Amino acid sequence: MAPWQRLWEQLGAWLGQSLVRRTTFDVAAGLLAIIAIAMGISSLSAYYFAQEHQKRELAQNADTVGQAFANTLNGWQDAITGLARNTVLANALLDSGGREQYLVPFMREFDMHIEEQLGLTLCDFLARPLVSTGLDDPNCYGANPAYKTTLEKGQPGAFAVNENGHVLLVLLVPVHFPATNSVEGALVGRLDLGTWIENQRHIPRGYQARLHAGQEGDILLGRDTIQAGTAEQRAPRFNPPLDALDLRLEISRSEVAYPQEMAPLLLSLGTVALALLVLGIWYARYIAARISHPLLELSRIAQRISKGEDDLRAETVRQDEVGQLARSFNHMMERLEDAQHNLEAQVLERTSALTEGKRREKLRARELAAIFNAVPALVMHTTTSDSSHIHVNRALSDLLQQCGIDAGESLSSSNLAALNLRHFGMPVPMADWPLAKAAREGVEVANFASEVIFPDGSLRHLLGNAIPVFQDTLPAGAIAAFIDVTPLRQAQEEIAEEEERYRRLFELMPEGVMVHDGDIISMTNSTMAHLAGYDRPEQLVGQHILSFVHIDERGAIRALHTQLIDGLGQANPLHFRLIRHDGTFLHAEMSVGMLKLAGKRVMQVVIRDISLRRAAEEQTRLAARVFESSQDGIYIANARNHIISVNAAFTQRTGYLPEEVIGHEPDIIASGRQDEAFFRDMREALANEGHWENEVLNRHKNGELLSQWTSISIIRDEEGRLSHYIAVLSDVSEHKASAARMAYLAQHDYLTGLPNRTLLKDRLGQALLSAARSHLNVAVLFLDLDGFKQVNDNYGHAVGDQVLKEAAVRLRGELRNMDTVSRLGGDEFVVLLTDLASLSGIAGLASKLCSIIAQPYRVGALDMDGISVSIGIACYPQDSQDPAELIDQADRAMYRAKETGKNRSVFYATSPPPIKSAAASLPLSKQS
Numbered sequence: 001m002a003p004w005q006r007l008w009e010q011l012g013a014w015l016g017q018s019l020v021r022r023t024t025f026d027v028a029a030g031l032l033a034i035i036a037i038a039m040g041i042s043s044l045s046a047y048y049f050a051q052e053h054q055k056r057e058l059a060q061n062a063d064t065v066g067q068a069f070a071n072t073l074n075g076w077q078d079a080i081t082g083l084a085r086n087t088v089l090a091n092a093l094l095d096s097g098g099r100e101q102y103l104v105p106f107m108r109e110f111d112m113h114i115e116e117q118l119g120l121t122l123c124d125f126l127a128r129p130l131v132s133t134g135l136d137d138p139n140c141y142g143a144n145p146a147y148k149t150t151l152e153k154g155q156p157g158a159f160a161v162n163e164n165g166h167v168l169l170v171l172l173v174p175v176h177f178p179a180t181n182s183v184e185g186a187l188v189g190r191l192d193l194g195t196w197i198e199n200q201r202h203i204p205r206g207y208q209a210r211l212h213a214g215q216e217g218d219i220l221l222g223r224d225t226i227q228a229g230t231a232e233q234r235a236p237r238f239n240p241p242l243d244a245l246d247l248r249l250e251i252s253r254s255e256v257a258y259p260q261e262m263a264p265l266l267l268s269l270g271t272v273a274l275a276l277l278v279l280g281i282w283y284a285r286y287i288a289a290r291i292s293h294p295l296l297e298l299s300r301i302a303q304r305i306s307k308g309e310d311d312l313r314a315e316t317v318r319q320d321e322v323g324q325l326a327r328s329f330n331h332m333m334e335r336l337e338d339a340q341h342n343l344e345a346q347v348l349e350r351t352s353a354l355t356e357g358k359r360r361e362k363l364r365a366r367e368l369a370a371i372f373n374a375v376p377a378l379v380m381h382t383t384t385s386d387s388s389h390i391h392v393n394r395a396l397s398d399l400l401q402q403c404g405i406d407a408g409e410s411l412s413s414s415n416l417a418a419l420n421l422r423h424f425g426m427p428v429p430m431a432d433w434p435l436a437k438a439a440r441e442g443v444e445v446a447n448f449a450s451e452v453i454f455p456d457g458s459l460r461h462l463l464g465n466a467i468p469v470f471q472d473t474l475p476a477g478a479i480a481a482f483i484d485v486t487p488l489r490q491a492q493e494e495i496a497e498e499e500e501r502y503r504r505l506f507e508l509m510p511e512g513v514m515v516h517d518g519d520i521i522s523m524t525n526s527t528m529a530h531l532a533g534y535d536r537p538e539q540l541v542g543q544h545i546l547s548f549v550h551i552d553e554r555g556a557i558r559a560l561h562t563q564l565i566d567g568l569g570q571a572n573p574l575h576f577r578l579i580r581h582d583g584t585f586l587h588a589e590m591s592v593g594m595l596k597l598a599g600k601r602v603m604q605v606v607i608r609d610i611s612l613r614r615a616a617e618e619q620t621r622l623a624a625r626v627f628e629s630s631q632d633g634i635y636i637a638n639a640r641n642h643i644i645s646v647n648a649a650f651t652q653r654t655g656y657l658p659e660e661v662i663g664h665e666p667d668i669i670a671s672g673r674q675d676e677a678f679f680r681d682m683r684e685a686l687a688n689e690g691h692w693e694n695e696v697l698n699r700h701k702n703g704e705l706l707s708q709w710t711s712i713s714i715i716r717d718e719e720g721r722l723s724h725y726i727a728v729l730s731d732v733s734e735h736k737a738s739a740a741r742m743a744y745l746a747q748h749d750y751l752t753g754l755p756n757r758t759l760l761k762d763r764l765g766q767a768l769l770s771a772a773r774s775h776l777n778v779a780v781l782f783l784d785l786d787g788f789k790q791v792n793d794n795y796g797h798a799v800g801d802q803v804l805k806e807a808a809v810r811l812r813g814e815l816r817n818m819d820t821v822s823r824l825g826g827d828e829f830v831v832l833l834t835d836l837a838s839l840s841g842i843a844g845l846a847s848k849l850c851s852i853i854a855q856p857y858r859v860g861a862l863d864m865d866g867i868s869v870s871i872g873i874a875c876y877p878q879d880s881q882d883p884a885e886l887i888d889q890a891d892r893a894m895y896r897a898k899e900t901g902k903n904r905s906v907f908y909a910t911s912p913p914p915i916k917s918a919a920a921s922l923p924l925s926k927q928s
Contacts, residue, residue: 035273054230054253062232062251065209069196069249070236076191077171077239080120081156084173084187093124093175093184119190122175125183127151147172147186154183158241160193160213167193167211171242178856210250298326305333378462378482380435383469390435399484403454434466439478442468450482461486512588512607515595516545522602531588531609533581545605550577550585557590561603564592575614578607587614633708633729639722641665653708653731655701666727671699671706682712686725690714695732707732749823751801752808760822760830764883767834768876777836778876781846782890783811785827785853786868786902795862802859803867810852814845830887839875846871846905854903868903870894879908 083089121132127147150157150172159170169191174183197209231252238247301313313330378396392400434445445466452460464482468475512528514521521543529537532548545561546554553576560574578588591606627634633650637643643661651657654669661668674696685692693711700706708729715724747759755763764780771778785807792800804827811821811829820832831849833842853869872893874886889908897906 031276035276039270039273058230058232058251058253062234062249065251066234066236066249069247070238072196073169073191073236073242073247074239076189077242080171080187080189081173084175087178089122089175089187090177090184092122093130094177119192121188121190122185123147123151123188124185125151127186130185147188150174151183151186156241158245160245160247166195169193169245208252210252212248212250213245294323294326375481378464378484380480380482381477382435382439383477384439396482399460400454403458403460405454434464435478435480438466438468438480439475442470442475444468459486460484461489509606512609514540514545514605514607515602516605517600517602519545521545528607531578531580531586531607533584548578550579553577560590560592564594564603575610587611630728632731635661635666635727635729637666637725637727639724641725643668644724650729653700653706653729654698660701669698669700669706671697673697673705686712686714690716698729707736752805752823754808754812754829755820755822757822757824760820760824760832760887761883763820764832764886767832768881768883770835771876772881774835776834777839778886779833779836779839779842780874780876780886780890781831781833781842781849781905782872782874782887782894783829783831783849783853783869784894784898786870786898787866788827791864791867795859795864799859799862799864803857803864806857806859807853807869810855811849814849814852830890839878842873842875843905843907846873850903850905870897870902871905872897872908873905874908 119133122130124130146157146159151174154174154176156171156173158172161168161170171189171191173187173189175185175187176182177184193211197211231250233248233250235246235248237243238245313333373394375393376395378399379393380396381391383391433450434448437443438445448464448466450462450464452462454460461484462482463485464480466478466480469477469479507525509525510527512531513525514528515523521540524537524540526537529535529540532540534540546557549557556574557576573589573591575587575589577585579585587610589608589610591608593604593606594601595604596602627645627647630647631649633653634647635643635650636645643664643666646656646658646661650661654661656669682692682694691711691713693709696708696710698706698708698710709732710727710729712725712727714722715726717723747756747762748754749756764778767778770776785803788800788803791803804823807827808821808823808829811831815821815831815833818834820834822830822832824830833845836842849871850869854865854867856863856865857867858864872890872895874880874889874893876886879889880886893906893908897904900906
């Protein structure tokens with residue numbers, strides 16, 4: 001027999017018929033199978049997700065490093081390209097004498113803003129280094145043929161070289177001279193790619209970075225060595241000419257790292273599985289014990305009860321199914337005992353029921369007698385058809401005794417004769433009374449009203465019902481019950497009187513009043529009819545309560561009525577628009593309340609016309625709005641001249657907050673610059689005319705003087721007594737500044753700020769008068785920009801305006817402070833040169849103005865050239881002594897300059913003024 005077969009037989013013998021052992025074995029085997037399957041699935045899932053995570057992490061790191069690499073190189077290229085276009089470098093290459101003065105400090109200043117692994121060198125047109133910074137070796141450029149080839153082409157170039165074990169990226173950008181666009185040198189930047197890769201924070205430990213350039217393969221290795229692994233390549237996007245190098249990054253990670261990372265996870269899973277297996281075996285034995293042992297105990301108790309031990313019960317401590325079985329067993333035993341006891345009780349109850357029936361009949365007779373005397377109604381009972389003898393209850397006996405009839409428990413014929421019976425004021429014989437009629441005819445008499453006058457003269461109002469009593473289908477008497485409604489009749493009469501008083505008050509009320517039941521008007525007064533535009537109150541009765549309410553406000557009225565009817569709280573007055581019979585409306589206020597009228601709860605609505613009040617409130621709100629929104633400072637003072645209110649403009653103009661001035665006199669803002677006579681005139685004007693206004697010099701809270709136009713008025717009450725002062729403070733300085741601004745705009749060009757034609761004529765006239773007194777010369781230069789129309793056509797008037805501003809700045813920068821540059825309009829300018837001892841320098845100044853105007857213009861990202869200027873020159877006193885004629889002569893000379901080729905100056909005279917000695921001439925420009 002095989003060993004596994006012997007083991008199986010031994011296991012079967014150990015299990016046997018034991019429920020506990022079999023349960024333990026089944027639970028343990030099932031738990032072991034579940035744990036094995038879960039471990040397998042978890043291991044496969046962990047391996048798969050780890051690989052996927054490795055791939056995503058590798059791709060993410062490749063993207064991050066590639067983007068950082070591309071941003072660094074593109075930014076480095078933009079910085080070097082922008083520096084190469086700087087006109088300082090081009091001028092420095094041409095000016096060898098001033099190179100050491102400003103070029104070397106300029107390059108060193110740039111070097112302060114770049115990283116240590118960068119180098120920068122400026123070379124001349126033969127690729128000979130002039131200035132070097134950073135890591136560059138200045139002796140390596142002249143011998144490199146690739147640099148010279150790039151300079152000859154005049155285009156930027158990029159190279160990847162290996163020098164002394166360092167992989168360098170070289171960028172060469174030619175430096176052009178703006179005037180001739182010739183290549184005067186080159187700016188060479190070099191980047192140590194190995195150092196840059198080593199310093200990258202984006203490459204985590206355990207990763208390797210390789211850099212490929214074109215077909216040359218690997219030119220750079222990362223900081224970690226990895227034997228085998230997966231790799232991810234990225235080709236960053238570069239700007240030309242760097243894109244020609246075809247630079248590609250490769251990020252790698254070792255594959256052996258995964259098993260090392262998975263080992264702790266697998267060890268942890270094995271430990272947890274072993275612990276769960278041990279816990280499952282113990283729990284299986286625990287479950288088997290909890291199921292089998294209580295069942296054995298319950299079986300033993302059942303055997304003992306079957307032998308006659310009826311008082312035994314099973315334990316019910318457990319809350320599981322075994323506990324429920326024990327409780328059901330105990331409940332069954334208790335039901336058996338209860339059934340036995342109930343059977344014995346039923347026998348005893350049936351025996352005593354016969355005796356109890358007789359006793360209840362006697363009690364019922366006594367209870368009926370007690371009820372007959374206990375009810376508060378007046379009850380009569382007769383056992384004869386002629387009502388000759390009547391039994392009365394205690395309430396009726398007491399009433400008869402109070403009214404002078406001592407009847408005891410019954411009424412005799414003599415007692416009945418003493419009663420004066422009436423019905424609606426008419427006498428009623430006893431034979432027609434409800435009790436006698438019901439007993440005689442055997443009919444029921446309901447709701448019979450009677451008036452009884454007792455012997456003492458008191459009148460009682462009774463309301464009752466009479467029911468016949470039969471014996472063998474024949475009338476054998478009757479029972480009547482009456483209610484004394486005398487207090488109710490008295491209360492009704494009082495209510496009627498109260499309602500009459502209410503109706504009279506209702507009609508005389510000055511407010512409109514409506515009473516409605518539900519939504520229909522049932523009563524109203526004359527005032528309401530007048531408010532609604534009707535002649536009589538009856539015309540409103542029967543109409544819907546909301547027919548007088550504007551459609552936009554009916555929802556609020558309905559909610560108000562619902563709130564009051566449901567008793568949810570007080571109904572506050574509500575404003576609404578009341579629609580009159582003719583279609584007009586007025587503003588009204590509605591108050592709603594509940595009252596009881598004719599024994600019924602109805603709703604009373606009081607309407608008040610508030611049109612005049614609303615108009616007054618609107619005027620008050622408007623005045624307050626004007627007060628607060630006024631741009632002038634306003635304060636209000638009482639009759640004692642104490643400030644009681646200020647607006648926001650007052651605080652803004654004086655610096656004082658409301659709480660700082662309220663309660664003080666207005667002199668809190670006084671400057672002290674006005675004398676007593678000034679204020680005396682102000683008081684006299686206010687007393688005589690009620691108004692005063694003048695310019696006042698006040699003082700700001702910070703001490704600054706304020707020139708304010710102050711207007712003060714007096715407000716009087718209905719009796720003509722002084723009640724308030726109102727003062728309005730207007731800032732005069734703002735008006736003065738506005739006037740000055742208008743005057744400035746009247747004499748200056750709005751675009752360039754230069755003097756316009758009006759100011760030019762004024763200055764030219766004064767210059768001619770001064771020149772005549774001092775025997776000096778005056779020159780007028782008329783300038784018109786060449787090519788300016790193409791700027792407006794190609795780029796728009798906004799760019800053209802910027803060109804005009806730049807031209808004005810250039811002209812103003814070349815002249816003396818005493819000279820005038822004006823703009824007549826469009827692209828025409830006039831330059832006025834005054835106090836000239838000689839005219840010899842005018843031609844040179846005109847040539848210099850042509851030169852500065854012809855320089856390129858830069859507006860935003862636009863670089864524009866092709867703009868020049870044509871200048872016409874007229875001189876005083878040679879050409880004319882009239883201001884207008886001088887400007888006209890210079891204009892005509894300018895047109896001759898345009899006709900002869902533009903970008904030049906032409907004198908109005910056939911020949912320019914003779915050149916005098918330098919000692920007699922005056923400087924015409926700031927650079928002379």
